[in-house]
């Protein structure tokens with residue numbers, strides 16, 4: 440059973456929307472993560488370093504997005520199985536406020552600490 444005090448439909452929609460947004464952002468940032476290929480003659484050493492740094496930052500952001508997508512997928516799977524809102528540690532219901540703050544949390548506040 441999913442958490443009885445939650446609007447499961449709303450949470451599902453919220454998670455799906457968040458995932459769609461992350462996928463969009465990932466797609467849009469594809470270019471800035473592409474291999475830095477600069478013409479050595481026209482671009483100075485400094486701007487090449489800038490480009491590499493920008494690429495590294497874009498990649499770090501992408502890693503964060505992919506992690507968030509995996510967490511959302513896991514939450515959607517729990518909704519599917521009917522175990523959403525259950526603490527994976529103690530099996531008690533996670534507080535509604537906590538789930539509304541972050542629907543991808545896996546543990547109740549006591550077990551998370």
Ligand SMILES: [Zn+2]
Pocket residue numbers: 526527528529530531546547548549550551
């Ligand atoms: Zn717990």
